[in-house]
Amino acid sequence: MSAVNSFGSKDTLTVGSTDYEVYRIDTVEGHDKLPFSLKVLLENLLRTEDGANVTKDQIQALGSWQATAEPDTEIQFSPARVVMQDFTGVPCIVDLATMREAVVELGGDPKKINPLSPAEMVIDHSVIADLFGSENALERNVELEYERNGERYQFLRWGQTAFNDFKVVPPGTGIVHQVNIEYLAQVTFTRTVGGALRAYPDTCVGTDSHTTMVNGLGVLGWGVGGIEAEAAMLGQPVSMLIPKVVGFKLSGAIPTGVTATDVVLTITQMLRKHGVVGKFVEFYGEGVAQVPLANRATIGNMSPEFGSTAAMFPIDDVTLDYLRLTGRSEEQVALVEAYSKLQKLWHDASVEPVFSEYIELDLSTVVPSIAGPKRPQDRVELSRAKEQFVEDLNAYASVDHSKVDAAIEGSFPASDPNGLTPEDEESAHQYSHSSHAPSNVSKPSKVTLDDGSTFTLDHGAVAIAAITSCTNTSNPSVMLAAGLLARNASKKGLKAKPWVKTTLAPGSKVVTDYYAKAGLTEYLEDLGFYTVGYGCTTCIGNSGPLLDEISAAVNDNDLAVTAVLSGNRNFEGRINPDVKMNYLASPPLVIAYALAGSMNFDFEKDALGTDTEGKDVYLADIWPDAAEVQSTIDSSIDTEMFTHEYAGVFDGDARWQNLPTPTGATFEWDAESTYVRKPPYFDGMTMELTPVTSFSGARVLAKLGDSVTTDHISPAGNIKGDTPAGKYLDAHGVARKDYNSYGSRRGNHEIMIRGTFANIRLRNQLLDNVEGGYTRDFTQADAPQSFIYDASQNYQEQGIPLVILGGKEYGSGSSRDWAAKGTSLLGVKAVITESFERIHRSNLIGMGVLPLQFPAGETWESLGLDGTEVISISGVEELNEGRTPKTLHVVAAPSEHSADGKATVEFDAVLRIDTPGEADYYRNGGILQYVLRSLV
Structure with a gap:
């Protein structure tokens, strides 16, 4: 219950025969703008x-x-609920x-540990499209x-039964975000607090x-890392800056x-541009009413x-109609309408709010498009x-420019849309050694399948065609x-x-129901589009293997x-290891x-x-x-x-x-x-x-440059x-074919520590021109090159703290939780940088790691730090007295591994513990x- 009510905002809203406690925003000056x-x-x-x-x-x-x-005011946002994928x-x-x-070890009741904010998990990320077309x-x-x-x-099934306010949607049900808009989201949330039934906007953070x-439904929410999600589940607010808001005006209608x-x-x-x-980003204007809810969700996604x-x-x-369609109760729909109108959250197209920036789209100008070959923002008109x-x-296969010109002009023979004959290869080979560098636009390659059928593959062949992902499978119109x-x-x-892997992964079973009712299932299957699963498949790389041949x-x-998918991400290497262009x-x-x-292929000129x-x-x-299409939706x-x-x-x-x-409780x-x-x-x-x-007595585990991302720090991808990590699995009797990915093994800290700072593109500048998860191990006399994990173990055995x-x-x-968890478990006590990404900074604090910044204008290079130093950090004790010092004093003294004549470096590092909660x-x-x- 709120301990303070400075604005006298608490009030009662009656809907039907039910009274709700509400906090009125019209008590705050400026709310209307x-x-x-x-x-x-x-x-x-x-x-x-x-x-x-x-x-x-x-x-x-x-x-x-x-x-x-520019945003500079930090606030604490407490989402109504947390939504997770597996x-x-x-x-x-x-x-x-x-x-x-x-809790048990501290003499308490384990059942006291439950999510304090409702948490829901949808298991949707583990199905792989191994089989298809049958x-x-x-x-x-x-x-x-x-x-x-x-x-x-x-483990998750145990959690489903052991924890209060934690619900699990089992595998084979749907994609988390579609289940969220079709069932979990309430738009106006209700919860009994201090004996009163309270109504407030449904908000969420998700992993x-x-x-x-869910923004398409008028629910404010976004993705966060696991530490922020855990904090929110346990009743802790999410720190954020009051953001700029971009007004996106919609007008016209879709052609x-x-x-x-x-x-x-x-x-x-x-918006990328x-x-x-x-x-x-917030959508407004007369055109909003013309955008069906499913389309809003597609955009929000x-x-x-x-x-x-x-x-x-x-x-x-439009929101209310969707709530009714998807089976929400009339009582809930009435509450959403009454609450939204009371709080001026109801859309009024005649009122133009104040925005930080403005942008506009006339929907009538949109044309059929695709995006690729590697980024969602790389739109191409069909x-x-x-x-x-x-x-x-050109960027994916060496190309003969004369053939490119022919292709652009549409002069390839219609019988051979891939364009070239084998005889072109010799001239292309010669061309590849000229100053133009590229070689051949065509490499016709004959394939024979087990059933004896044969065909020719070439550059550009569609190897995967996948109706997949939350983006579109929620949308009946498409x-x-x-x-x-x-x-x-x-x-x-x-x-x-015959070379196309055709897959259909609906976002919920409702899609299967309306395909059946419309009599369309047999036709999809006739073209090979059999349902392969209800989950997030091709979009996250769970496309499954291509046929061996x-x-x-x-x-x-x-x-x-190539792969063509109805998803939201098409980054290089993401969809399938055999497919270069997505x-x-x-x-x-x-x-x-x-x-x-x-x-x-040119859909206007080439026959299917x-x-x-x-x-x-x-x-x-x-x-x-x-x-x-519309009449089929309606019927x-x-x-x-x-x-x-x-x-x-x-x-x-x-x-x-x-x-x-x-x-049991544990x-x-x-x-x-x-x-x-x-x-641990x-x-x-x-x-x-x-x-x-x-x-x-601290040593430097890694000396890194600018723009080191959480992808560089946090374990991801396949385990080598x-x-x-691979050696750990070997030692535990796991065959290499069963290694699986870091993502699937996130519940095993032993795997994840071993993969922290192990990205193959990491450049630790303690070493010269070396990429990957390596460092110098200063516990050894000659400070040899070592895996970061192995060096960390040696340091921890000797009680030596570490610094990045x-x-x-x-x-x-991405705000990956293991970027902070792994850092902490490697024995790192402080990270000293020029600047931090906001969420990772707070995550480090959440794992007990000090975030420090060099004095303004200084870098490790300008201060003369080479990473061989022995580092001391003083002034931390002030935090015990309830004060948060602005700076901590850092002394970097030369070690036996430093160059002769190296001087001691001292500076005051800025302590980036920014709120009272972070200090706690x-x-x-x-x-x-x-x-x-606090719970015990």
Whole structure:
């Protein structure tokens, strides 16, 4: 309950026969000029004002928000709930389980450890499209998913039963963000606090960057790292700066033949060009009412791709209609309407809020588009797709410019859309040794499959066509357009090319229901688009392998083959290791490219094939009419589908229910598990605070340059055999084929420590021209090159603290929890940089690591630090007295490994503990220890 109510904002709202306690934002001067998203934050501060972390001054600062000023006011945001997917969510639950054991050791009741804010996890990131194009693909893929992830699922099933306010949506249900908008989100949240039923805006943070999809429903939320998510679950606020808000005005209507995907790719390109990193984007204007809720969600989903923190749509009648359609109760819909109107959160197109910056799109100007070959913002108009592909091929396969010109001019023979004959290879080889450098646009490569069928692969061949990911599978307009296009193509006798891996991964089972009701399932399957799973597949690299024969042809001939997917990310190497070029496209275009079989294809000029009468069939002949798409939506989707599919959403299938699951308040850790292990965060912890102290004798573990990201620090990707993590798995009897990825093993701290600072592109400047997770081990006389993990173990055995030196923007990128957890577990006591990314800085504090900055204008280089020094840091004890010093004194003395004549360097480093809450976390040894003591 809020301890302070400086503005007298507490009031009662009666809806029907129910009274709700509310905090009115109209009690704060300036509220009426605020954008929608900042009104939500204002209510949040009013409700959580405590005079310490949330103050009257912060609330007034938000009310008098200066739209164009650079953000400089830090506030504490308390989300209503936390939503997680299984990759990033498992460590959160591991930590909660570990806290329960720590409570027992401290003499307390383990059942006191529960999420204090409701937490929901959807298991959607573990299904892989191994099988495809067959009736049993879904069943077999789910079987394989359980075989690979049984240990993790047993643990999560225990958590589902052991914790209050923690719910798990089992595998095979849907994608987290689609389940969020279709079921979990409430828009107006209710919770009994201090005996009163309180209503407030539904807000959330999620352990997945695309949490912003729920912004389309008028719910403010975004992706955070695991430490912030854990903190929010445990009732701790998320620190943030009051952001700039970019107003995005929508006008006009989407033309016939243009999809929501085309709109979102256009918006993504516009906002990337404008620059919205760290800002909120908010859509307003007369055009908002013309944007269906599913399209709003599609746009909100892509917020990480255009770089904003959130991409908000306000609440209006479209919102209410969607809530009714998806089975929310009439009582809930009435509350949403009444509360939103009371708090001026209801969209009024006639009122133009004040924004920091303005941008506008006339929807009638949007044209069919794709994006690629490697970034979501690289939009290409479909009419130019072939031309642009041939240009882009330069970067992926050496190209004969004479052939490029021919391709651009459309002079390749129609019978051979890939263009070249084998005879071109010799001339191309000669051309490759000229000053122009590129060689050949074509490498025709013959493939013979097990069934005896043969075909020729070439650069540009579509190896994967995937209707996948939360971005579009939530959207009936594009999903039913795809189904209708499949029907039209199938009836004309068209088939997907035999080299295309065709997959359909709906975001929820409702999609399957409306495909069946519309009679479209058989046509999708006729083209190879069988359901492979309900989860996040191709978009995160869970595309599964290509057929062996195709993979061999691609790799043996160094072919630049392509993937076309209806997802949100197409970065190099992300989709499939055999595929060099990746394109985002709407679901109907995914099917069209499966029929075409190549990116080197012009839909306006090239025929997709011939019909049963031998006539050429073009895309225009099978593209569904917009009116038919809408009538199919109207006749095929009903509320009963949603209420039926979500009635037992937390129950799971027989596999889930039959998992052998531990019971009891504390988890029974399996000593043999290589997936889930008890981390050491609370080892030796007592209820009494251990005073924080200055330290001396520290050595530098890594000396790093500018823009070291959390991807450089945090373990990611596949585990290699010759690394500390690979050696650990070898020692535990895990075969290399079963190593799996760091992401799947995030619940095992032993794996994750070994992968911290192990990125193959990390450049530790303690070494000369060496890339990867290496350092100098100063515990050895000759300070040899060593794995960072191995050196860390030696330092910790000798009780030597460690320091990281860095440059500008240290810890930028995704806010990965293991970037801070791994740093702490390696024995690092302080990170000294020129500047920090905000979230990583707070994460370091949350793991008990001091964030320090060099004096203004100074760097490790300008101060003469080479990393061989012995470092002492003093002044830390002031924190024990409730004060936070502005600086700490650093002394870097030469060691036996330093060059002769090296002088001692001294400076005052700026201590970046910025709020009272952060100081509490550090005094306690970290955020988890702070929460544990406060609960016990």
